[in-house]
Amino acid sequence: MNRIVELFRNKSEQILNIYFTAGFPTLENTVPVLEALSEAGVDLIEIGMPYSDPVADGETIQQSNQKALENGISIKRLFEQLSGIREKVKVPILLMGYLNPVVQFGVEDFCRRCAEVGIDGLILPDLPVDVYKEEYKGIFDRYGILNIFLITPQTIESRIRKIDEVSDGFIYMVSSASTTGSQKGITDEMKAYFSRIKEMNLRNPRLIGFGIKDYETFHTACAYANGAIVGSAFVRLLEQNQENQRAAILNYVSSLRHSHQVEKIFSNLSA
Amino acid sequence: METTELKSAFQVDERGYYGTFGGAFIPEMLYPNVEELRRNYLDIIADPAFQREFRDLLTDYVGRPTPLFHARRLSDTYQTTIYLKREDLCHTGAHKVNNTIGQILVAKRLGKQRIVAETGAGQHGVATATVCALMGLECIVYMGKIDMERQKPNVDRMHMLGAKVVPATSGSQTLKDATNEAMRHWINNPVDTHYIIGSVVGPHPYPDMVARFQSVISEEVKKQLLEKTGRSTPDYIIACVGGGSNAAGAFYHYLDEPTVRLVAAEAAGQGLTSGHSAATTALGKPGILHGSRTILMQTEDGQVVEPYSISAGLDYPGIGPLHAHLYSSGRGRFFSITDQEAVEAAFELSRLEGIIPALESSHALACLPKLKAASDEVIVICLSGRGDKDLAAYTAYLDK
Ligand SMILES: Cc1ncc(COP(=O)(O)O)c(C=O)c1O
Numbered sequence: 198m199n200r201i202v203e204l205f206r207n208k209s210e211q212i213l214n215i216y217f218t219a220g221f222p223t224l225e226n227t228v229p230v231l232e233a234l235s236e237a238g239v240d241l242i243e244i245g246m247p248y249s250d251p252v253a254d255g256e257t258i259q260q261s262n263q264k265a266l267e268n269g270i271s272i273k274r275l276f277e278q279l280s281g282i283r284e285k286v287k288v289p290i291l292l293m294g295y296l297n298p299v300v301q302f303g304v305e306d307f308c309r310r311c312a313e314v315g316i317d318g319l320i321l322p323d324l325p326v327d328v329y330k331e332e333y334k335g336i337f338d339r340y341g342i343l344n345i346f347l348i349t350p351q352t353i354e355s356r357i358r359k360i361d362e363v364s365d366g367f368i369y370m371v372s373s374a375s376t377t378g379s380q381k382g383i384t385d386e387m388k389a390y391f392s393r394i395k396e397m398n399l400r401n402p403r404l405i406g407f408g409i410k411d412y413e414t415f416h417t418a419c420a421y422a423n424g425a426i427v428g429s430a431f432v433r434l435l436e437q438n439q440e441n442q443r444a445a446i447l448n449y450v451s452s453l454r455h456s457h458q459v460e461k462i463f464s465n466l467s468a
Numbered sequence: 469m470e471t472t473e474l475k476s477a478f479q480v481d482e483r484g485y486y487g488t489f490g491g492a493f494i495p496e497m498l499y500p501n502v503e504e505l506r507r508n509y510l511d512i513i514a515d516p517a518f519q520r521e522f523r524d525l526l527t528d529y530v531g532r533p534t535p536l537f538h539a540r541r542l543s544d545t546y547q548t549t550i551y552l553k554r555e556d557l558c559h560t561g562a563h564k565v566n567n568t569i570g571q572i573l574v575a576k577r578l579g580k581q582r583i584v585a586e587t588g589a590g591q592h593g594v595a596t597a598t599v600c601a602l603m604g605l606e607c608i609v610y611m612g613k614i615d616m617e618r619q620k621p622n623v624d625r626m627h628m629l630g631a632k633v634v635p636a637t638s639g640s641q642t643l644k645d646a647t648n649e650a651m652r653h654w655i656n657n658p659v660d661t662h663y664i665i666g667s668v669v670g671p672h673p674y675p676d677m678v679a680r681f682q683s684v685i686s687e688e689v690k691k692q693l694l695e696k697t698g699r700s701t702p703d704y705i706i707a708c709v710g711g712g713s714n715a716a717g718a719f720y721h722y723l724d725e726p727t728v729r730l731v732a733a734e735a736a737g738q739g740l741t742s743g744h745s746a747a748t749t750a751l752g753k754p755g756i757l758h759g760s761r762t763i764l765m766q767t768e769d770g771q772v773v774e775p776y777s778i779s780a781g782l783d784y785p786g787i788g789p790l791h792a793h794l795y796s797s798g799r800g801r802f803f804s805i806t807d808q809e810a811v812e813a814a815f816e817l818s819r820l821e822g823i824i825p826a827l828e829s830s831h832a833l834a835c836l837p838k839l840k841a842a843s844d845e846v847i848v849i850c851l852s853g854r855g856d857k858d859l860a861a862y863t864a865y866l867d868k
Contacts, residue, residue: 259638299770301768376497
């Protein structure tokens with residue numbers, strides 16, 4: 198069974214999905230981050246495939262993409278890094294990126310490599326629903342790869358229903374009209390949108406992303422959905438903790454889950 | 469602009485494609501905006517009140533029709549008959565304003581309060597700032613940091629017109645990056661903002677909408693050529709292609725006239741093999757750029773290549789989907805023009821006809837020696853803009 202499907206079958210709340218950029222801050226950092234996240238007990242991992250023109254991303258992820266490309270990452274190299282990963286990491290893994298590099302790699306070859314290394318799903322924000330249905334779904338299905346779609350506060354109900362219909366795995370709820378790394382926090386307006394979607398009783402579970410960064414935002418999001426996704430905040434953490442990366446990751450993930458960790462960090466800071 | 473629906477292999481289909489190119493490859497964050505535009509643009513444009521307002525502004529504000537000028541000394545030099553479509557005489561100095569007038573009227577009818585735009589040479593930025601001032605709308609223009617330096621007169625004009633110019637500092641800091649930033653701005657301001665794209669690029673319906681607004685160019689050429697020569701079709705029509713809006717407008721009413729050869733000039737920069745080029749069809753492959761399936765310059769790994777051209781308006785790694793289709797189907801013929809060839813053509817036109825062309829338009833002029841037209845053939849060149857903004861680049865070249 199697909200690991201994402203299995204995850205949601207066994208767990209329906211407080212699901213923590215962490216995004217990081219492959220090959221960042223150093224080329225060979227992909228596997229160490231995966232291992233530390235697995236050790237830290239995250240539920241899902243999303244690996245960003247760097248792209249030269251990531252239009253849906255804010256500055257933090259843009260810059261990490263740029264750096265990773267300068268480091269020499271490519272999709273081919275990423276698959277090499279990921280080969281054998283399933284011996285060590287059991288957590289479901291998604292690849293997130295833009296359509297053009299996937300098209301150049303060849304959609305069929307891409308899915309085959311995903312299946313070989315143990316990738317469970319893809320997030321390709323610029324792949325339109327209709328093109329997916331007509332041209333891609335057959336290939337994705339053949340290799341057991343799920344495609345995750347986004348919805349936003351502006352997505353109208355009929356379209357959400359249509360997306361729910363073609364989705365398997367989960368629906369990615371973008372928290373506000375924003376690129377990644379929004380600093381807006383979680384406003385009442387967002388909560389009203391979260392409630393509205395919750396009450397739609399969709400077929401698929403929902404994870405909330407964009408602007409999730411700490412215990413408070415994670416748990417607020419979890420009150421309205423099955424879990425949440427942390428991206429830019431984690432990328433910043435990687436950038437700032439290159440020396441003691443593993444410990445920083447364990448500590449951060451724990452701080453997202455448990456409020457006492459936050460207190461501990463704060464008391465450390467004030468000490 | 470004729471709004472009658474031409475059923476043609478070169479017009480966009482119902483799904484937003486030109487052959488296999490086009491579509492709307494956009495993140496969900498942009499979907500509601502683009503969909504709102506897609507659902508409404510044809511009805512808005514077809515509305516007689518819209519047509520009247522658009523036509524009146526083109527006449528009284530832009531100064532249309534622009535002349536079709538028989539360039540006699542240039543014709544003698546190339547032993548053929550050459551007409552220049554004088555888009556350089558449009559208000560603000562280039563064809564770009566045809567599109568911004570159309571789009572600002574669309575934006576107003578959609579109830580938008582703010583306009584965001586990208587610009588390369590600054591001509592589209594100026595044309596956008598101009599119509600925003602005219603209509604009293606807030607205007608934000610993203611411009612590559614490098615382009616802000618090399619097209620400073622246009623930055624000053626935008627400021628004077630009351631626009632906010634934001635430097636795009638990512639990537640190559642040119643038009644591609646300004647477009648990324650404008651798209652991000654739109655993602656962050658989805659409800660009250662309209663994005664005025666400056667060329668026939670981007671997701672459907674932009675390429676079609678912009679082509680329709682620019683189609684006034686060939687609509688006028690047809691009439692003017694008939695008056696001057698007794699025939700409405702030239703043998704060649706030449707235009708430069710950055711994203712391809714002046715070319716789309718110049719080709720539009722000739723797309724289905726197979727006797728008219730459509731010639732596109734793209735920027736080869738320092739040469740096709742120099743690694744500093746923007747010649748998209750010569751160096752690119754099909755893929756996805758700025759929401760459209762088109763031809764773009766990219767690496768093996770599908771990363772977009774940072775282009776180079778002396779001309780900021782042609783310094784773009786893609787072309788609009790219509791042009792990708794014209795190229796792939798063989799309907800259009802594409803020439804790669806180097807910086808040097810373009811500058812030489814600019815001096816030639818200046819000295820022969822007393823017209824200083826924009827660097828972009830000079831690329832179209834530089835096709836003349838390559839075309840080898842016969843003496844009884846008629847060539848129309850779309851002179852997309854004037855060269856005032858490029859004087860620094862031209863004089864620097866003279867000094868070399
Ligand atoms: C004078 C002029 N011509 C041509 C272009 C290229 O744009 P397009 O290919 O859309 O006509 C520009 C762009 O800035 C321009 O300023």
